[in-house]
Amino acid sequence: MVRSPCCSGDHEAEGLKKGPxxxxxxxxxxxxxxxxxxxxxxxxxxxxxxxxxxxxxxxxxxNYLRPDIKRGNFSDEEEAMIINFHSLYGNKWSKIATHLQGRTDNEIKNHWNTRMKKKLLRMGIDPNTHKPRTDHLNQAMNLSQLLGTGGGPHLGSPPLSSLENAIANAAELAKLQLQSLLVQIIGTSNPPPIMDHGSTNNSLLGIPNYDNHHLGFLGFAPPMQHQAVNHSSPWPSYGGGLGVVRGDDNGGLCGDACMIQPENPLPQLVSASPEGSTVKNQFESESLPICSNWPTQSQALTFVEDWEKLLEEDTSASFLREILQ
DNA sequence: AATCCCGCCAACCGCCGGTAT
DNA sequence: AATACCGGCGGTTGGCGGGAT
Missing domain, CATH: 1.10.10 (Arc Repressor Mutant, subunit A)
Structure with a gap:
C-alpha cells in the first residue's frame, strides 16, 4: 500500500499551513x-x-464545522450509549459515532480517553474489557489473608485498627458473597436467562450477560438472583447490572427474571471483542436484542463447561478456584 | 505574582482498505 | 495484476487554560 501524496511529505516544506x-x-x-x-x-x-x-x-x-455537530458536555445517556457501544465495538470510534447523533468519532474518542476511562476505573471496571477489575478483589482478599482474617480475626494476632478491620471485613464479606454467588450460579436448576447463546468465550466468565447479571457484587451488593437492578448508578443504563438489556415486559419472554430498563433502548453489553458475537449481528441489523427464554440444558451445560475452562486457563481466576475448592 | 502541574481537545500522523487507472 | 491514489480510521501529540502550590 502506498502512502497518499497528501501525507507523504512535509506540509510546511510544501508551503501548506498546519496547526489551528x-x-x-x-x-x-x-x-x-x-x-x-x-x-x-x-x-x-x-x-x-x-x-x-x-x-x-x-x-x-x-470534526468542527459541520452544521449538525452537537457541542457541549456528554449527557448521562450518551455516556451510557458510549459504554454500551464500546463494549460492542471496542475502539471503533467511527462506528460508535454513527449511533450518537451529532457526535464525532474524535470527540467520543477524546471523551472516552480523558474522562470515561477514569470513571470506569473508579467504579472498579476495566475500561478495556468492561469486566470487573478482579485485582481489587484480589487485593482485598490478599489483605484479608495478610491480616489473618481468612477465617475471621485470629486470637493472638496484633490488634487491628478500625480501618484495617473495616477493610478486612469488607474483604471477608466479598469473599462470602462471591462464594454464595458461585454456588447459586452453578448449583441452580433454574438459571436465569442467558442472553447470547451463540457466544461462549467473549465476556466475563465466558458468558455474556449471564455473568454481568450476577455481578451486582461489584459494589459488594448482596448477590441475589433475579434481583432488580440497582438504579443508584450515575449512569442510567449501566448501573447495577453491567449487562442490562431492554426486555419486553409484555412479551412474557423474560418475566421478572429479566432486568428491565424500559427507559433505556440500548443494546446489551457484550465483549469488547466483537468477533463471535451474535449480538453484533443483531445490532447491525438494527434490531434490538430481545430477551430470550430460559436456557436449555445444553446451554446450562455449556455454562458449566465454560466455568471449568476458565478455571483451568485463566490465571487471573485463581482466586475463584481457591474459593470453589 | 509566578511557576508548575494536569486535564482537555483540536489537530496531526501513519496506516489501511477500497477504487481507479 | 500491479500500481497509484483517495478517504477514512485510530493512536498520539502539543498547545491552551485553569487550578494548585
Missing part, C-alpha cells in the same frame, strides 16, 4: 462546502483557496 485553523480559513471552508459540496478532498483546498492539505480540510469540516 483561523476564523478566516473556517469561513472559506464552510462557504465552499456549503456551496459546492466537498467533492474530492484532495482538490478542495485549491478550489476553496485554502493553503491546507485535503486531509486537514476534511478533518476540520467533519
Amino acid at each position: 485553523w483561523s476564523a478566516e480559513e473556517d469561513a472559506k471552508l464552510s462557504e465552499y462546502i456549503e456551496k459546492e459540496g466537498h467533492g474530492r478532498w484532495s482538490d478542495l483546498p485549491k478550489k476553496a483557496g485554502l493553503n491546507r492539505c485535503g486531509k486537514s480540510c476534511r478533518l476540520r469540516w467533519i
Whole structure:
C-alpha cells in the first residue's frame, strides 16, 4: 500500500499551513462546502483557496464545522450509549459515532480517553474489557489473608485498627458473597436467562450477560438472583447490572427474571471483542436484542463447561478456584 | 505574582482498505 | 495484476487554560 501524496511529505516544506485553523480559513471552508459540496478532498483546498492539505480540510469540516455537530458536555445517556457501544465495538470510534447523533468519532474518542476511562476505573471496571477489575478483589482478599482474617480475626494476632478491620471485613464479606454467588450460579436448576447463546468465550466468565447479571457484587451488593437492578448508578443504563438489556415486559419472554430498563433502548453489553458475537449481528441489523427464554440444558451445560475452562486457563481466576475448592 | 502541574481537545500522523487507472 | 491514489480510521501529540502550590 502506498502512502497518499497528501501525507507523504512535509506540509510546511510544501508551503501548506498546519496547526489551528483561523476564523478566516473556517469561513472559506464552510462557504465552499456549503456551496459546492466537498467533492474530492484532495482538490478542495485549491478550489476553496485554502493553503491546507485535503486531509486537514476534511478533518476540520467533519470534526468542527459541520452544521449538525452537537457541542457541549456528554449527557448521562450518551455516556451510557458510549459504554454500551464500546463494549460492542471496542475502539471503533467511527462506528460508535454513527449511533450518537451529532457526535464525532474524535470527540467520543477524546471523551472516552480523558474522562470515561477514569470513571470506569473508579467504579472498579476495566475500561478495556468492561469486566470487573478482579485485582481489587484480589487485593482485598490478599489483605484479608495478610491480616489473618481468612477465617475471621485470629486470637493472638496484633490488634487491628478500625480501618484495617473495616477493610478486612469488607474483604471477608466479598469473599462470602462471591462464594454464595458461585454456588447459586452453578448449583441452580433454574438459571436465569442467558442472553447470547451463540457466544461462549467473549465476556466475563465466558458468558455474556449471564455473568454481568450476577455481578451486582461489584459494589459488594448482596448477590441475589433475579434481583432488580440497582438504579443508584450515575449512569442510567449501566448501573447495577453491567449487562442490562431492554426486555419486553409484555412479551412474557423474560418475566421478572429479566432486568428491565424500559427507559433505556440500548443494546446489551457484550465483549469488547466483537468477533463471535451474535449480538453484533443483531445490532447491525438494527434490531434490538430481545430477551430470550430460559436456557436449555445444553446451554446450562455449556455454562458449566465454560466455568471449568476458565478455571483451568485463566490465571487471573485463581482466586475463584481457591474459593470453589 | 509566578511557576508548575494536569486535564482537555483540536489537530496531526501513519496506516489501511477500497477504487481507479 | 500491479500500481497509484483517495478517504477514512485510530493512536498520539502539543498547545491552551485553569487550578494548585
